[in-house]
Amino acid sequence: MSEPLLQIRDLNVHFPVKEGIFQKTTGHVKAVNGVDLSVNKGETLGIVGESGCGKSTLARTIIGLQKPTSGDILFEGESLPNYSAKQMRALRRDIQMVFQDPFTSLNPRMKVGDTIAAPLKAYKTTNNLEHRVKELMELVGLKPDDHYNRLPHEFSGGQRQRIGIARAIALEPKLIICDEPVSALDVSVQAQVINLLEDLQKQLNLTYVFIAHDLSVIKHIADKVAVMYLGKVMEMSDSLSFYKNAQHPYTNALLSAIPFPDPEKERTRQRIVLRGELPSPADPPSGCVFHTRCQFAREDCKTNTPPLKQKGQNEHYVACFYPIEREQEVKQTKL
Amino acid sequence: MLEVNDLKVHLDTDSGIVKAVDGVSFTVEAGKTIGIVGESGSGKSVLAMSLTQLNPQPPAFYPQGEILFEGKNVLKRTKKDLRKIRGNDIAMIFQDPMSSLNPVFNIGDQIKEAIRTHDKKMSRQDVEKKVIELLTDVGIPDPKRRINDYPHQFSGGMRQRVLIAIALACKPKLLIADEPTTALDVTIQAQILELMKDIQKKYGTAIIIITHDLGVVANIADKILVMYAGRIVEEGSVHDIFYRTSMPYTWSLLRSLPRLDIDESERLLTIKGQPPDLIHPPEGCKFNPRCPFVSPECLKMDPPLTERGSNHRAACILSNEQFEEAKQALIIAERKGVHS
Numbered sequence: 001m002s003e004p005l006l007q008i009r010d011l012n013v014h015f016p017v018k019e020g021i022f023q024k025t026t027g028h029v030k031a032v033n034g035v036d037l038s039v040n041k042g043e044t045l046g047i048v049g050e051s052g053c054g055k056s057t058l059a060r061t062i063i064g065l066q067k068p069t070s071g072d073i074l075f076e077g078e079s080l081p082n083y084s085a086k087q088m089r090a091l092r093r094d095i096q097m098v099f100q101d102p103f104t105s106l107n108p109r110m111k112v113g114d115t116i117a118a119p120l121k122a123y124k125t126t127n128n129l130e131h132r133v134k135e136l137m138e139l140v141g142l143k144p145d146d147h148y149n150r151l152p153h154e155f156s157g158g159q160r161q162r163i164g165i166a167r168a169i170a171l172e173p174k175l176i177i178c179d180e181p182v183s184a185l186d187v188s189v190q191a192q193v194i195n196l197l198e199d200l201q202k203q204l205n206l207t208y209v210f211i212a213h214d215l216s217v218i219k220h221i222a223d224k225v226a227v228m229y230l231g232k233v234m235e236m237s238d239s240l241s242f243y244k245n246a247q248h249p250y251t252n253a254l255l256s257a258i259p260f261p262d263p264e265k266e267r268t269r270q271r272i273v274l275r276g277e278l279p280s281p282a283d284p285p286s287g288c289v290f291h292t293r294c295q296f297a298r299e300d301c302k303t304n305t306p307p308l309k310q311k312g313q314n315e316h317y318v319a320c321f322y323p324i325e326r327e328q329e330v331k332q333t334k335l
Numbered sequence: 336m337l338e339v340n341d342l343k344v345h346l347d348t349d350s351g352i353v354k355a356v357d358g359v360s361f362t363v364e365a366g367k368t369i370g371i372v373g374e375s376g377s378g379k380s381v382l383a384m385s386l387t388q389l390n391p392q393p394p395a396f397y398p399q400g401e402i403l404f405e406g407k408n409v410l411k412r413t414k415k416d417l418r419k420i421r422g423n424d425i426a427m428i429f430q431d432p433m434s435s436l437n438p439v440f441n442i443g444d445q446i447k448e449a450i451r452t453h454d455k456k457m458s459r460q461d462v463e464k465k466v467i468e469l470l471t472d473v474g475i476p477d478p479k480r481r482i483n484d485y486p487h488q489f490s491g492g493m494r495q496r497v498l499i500a501i502a503l504a505c506k507p508k509l510l511i512a513d514e515p516t517t518a519l520d521v522t523i524q525a526q527i528l529e530l531m532k533d534i535q536k537k538y539g540t541a542i543i544i545i546t547h548d549l550g551v552v553a554n555i556a557d558k559i560l561v562m563y564a565g566r567i568v569e570e571g572s573v574h575d576i577f578y579r580t581s582m583p584y585t586w587s588l589l590r591s592l593p594r595l596d597i598d599e600s601e602r603l604l605t606i607k608g609q610p611p612d613l614i615h616p617p618e619g620c621k622f623n624p625r626c627p628f629v630s631p632e633c634l635k636m637d638p639p640l641t642e643r644g645s646n647h648r649a650a651c652i653l654s655n656e657q658f659e660e661a662k663q664a665l666i667i668a669e670r671k672g673v674h675s
Binding site: 050051156157158159186187188189190191192194195198213214215216217219220243253254255256257258259260261262263265266267271273274277278 | 374375490491492493520521522523524525526528529547548549550551553554573574577587588589591592593594595596602603604605606607609610625
């Protein structure tokens with residue numbers, strides 16, 4: 001529970017913007033812009049942000065589907081971007097991914113058993129393929145004898161996500177990247193899948209990077225939470241301190257935007273409603289990237305970029321010159 | 336204003352008849368907001384589309400029931416009549432603001448089209464003025480310039496605002512919003528919900544909002560209908576549904592939500608099993624295979640909606656007192672389970 005399994009150091013992923021008949025590069029979309037993160041063994045790091053904040057690009061970069069522009073990703077102390085194709089192939093056993101959409105991430109013509117067996121075949125890890133697949137199906141709550149020879153269309157969203165999870169854990173990976181694994185599912189099924197992921201983590205000693213836009217789901221599963229906005233980490237902390245004591249104005253806006261399923265609380269609470277829209281990541285604002293929508297922004301936020309700094313005793317980092325102090329906010333609600 | 340009586344909408348598919356809406360009754364009053372909550376496949380969208388006869392026929396057909404809008408049955412209107420009702424009296428906004436606008440017309444023209452379809456006499460200048468007024472109403476900054484922009488120049492939230500402007504173009508009496516915020520980010524969702532409330536205040540429009548998000552209805556609705564497998568299983572005021580829940584499905588659904596507003600136990604409580612297959616629905620109560628309080632009787636009969644308080648109805652064989660007892664027993668059993 002102590003040493004970091006994955007470390008991301010000053011990671012940048014930029015995409016060139018090309019224009020004109022000569023496809024001249026006119027600028028860069030800074031999808032991931034100087035991100036530092038680390039995940040310890042057996043922990044879950046939740047990454048939250050709105051669409052376009054770079055969270056999925058970050059996931060793709062960790063798993064090696066996207067080359068970083070600069071910066072480093074260390075997995076068990078080894079730098080990934082410099083890996084050869086052969087080393088990468090070996091590494092993919094250790095890092096697996098669960099995708100958002102269980103309807104498009106399974107091959108519709110492949111039987112469920114074969115889908116789960118595919119990674120096992122690719123790495124030739126076992127002689128008794130069918131036995132192992134059935135074991136995995138059991139583990140994720142599918143019926144091995146009944147479901148083995150069926151096709152994905154015969155399954156509901158939640159069950160398909162179970163198939164995707166079985167495939168991801170087949171090679172006993174150390175790290176699983178979950179990119180919005182429950183956002184396409186119905187509420188009643190969401191809880192089942194979250195619980196399954198938690199159980200598997202305990203049983204198999206897995207480490208998760210859990211990407212989602214829903215802070216209430218993250219609250220449930222994550223030990224550590226990072227909030228991203230326009231390619232940058234705005235706030236990062238252990239889960240407990242994060243939800244009790246969120247300090248960045250953006251985090252507070254996000255938290256207050258989620259409707260409570262409780263009409264009394266929902267209709268009486270104080271809301272921070274963000275003005276405007278997400279700026280284009282090709283042309284992010286100067287200074288603090290959030291200053292255009294921040295109600296607490298002052299002059300220096302427009303010119304200087306706040307670094308991610310430790311606040312208080314805990315491992316709580318905030319990238320803001322004027323973080324919200326809790327007491328101050330309590331006063332506001334009283335008024 | 337709108338009254339739906341024992342409506343059935345079935346879909347004739349290759350694999351059998353899907354009973355998407357199976358005997359649903361409710362009323363909508365002027366100026367109020369009704370939330371229809373349900374999971375995918377519960378029939379909520381088919382129900383919404385049937386109110387303006389937008390379900391393609393076939394496969395949809397209406398074996399039973401009536402939809403009375405201001406006293407007249409929508410199901411019996413001619414195509415010409417229906418064109419008048421759509422947009423003019425009842426307007427709709429849909430889930431996906433990316434695909435609901437025509438990409439090759441600028442948004443000014445698309446709003447103008449909505450106005451001109453229903454009022455051919457209005458002068459060009461008046462239409463232009465109205466468009467700018469509508470865009471200002473829905474909170475689009477700098478509308479004079481923006482009317483010449485095309486949909487791809489707008490973000491998701493802004494497109495949803497344009498769609499709301501189109502829906503409002505003829506001052507409809509009823510606005511049906513089918514998952515209007517599902518495709519949007521939470522901060523934008525909050526803005527759109529505020530906008531819908533403002534519009535209701537200003538125009539007195541009745542709103543039917545269809546969603547799977549119980550937080551959204553807690554925010555905006557006056558009355559809630561909970562749908563499961565094509566039927567209404569509980570209906571009542573927001574307070575009835577959230578604080579005096581009388582149907583095991585609603586109760587289980589509320590319990591299974593990950594919550595930000597309360598510190599909860601480690602594990603999420605789940606509803607076992609999968610949503611039902613509407614071609615071969617379970618015998619008896621449709622929720623019985625997933626219900627924690629199921630008894631042999633539930634397999635025999637599908638309970639009708641019964642009164643649970645004023646304007647509060649639920650479909651369950653358990654009375655309020657029996658349900659309360661069963662709930663307590665379950666909670667105690669769960670606690671023991673955790674400790675042992």
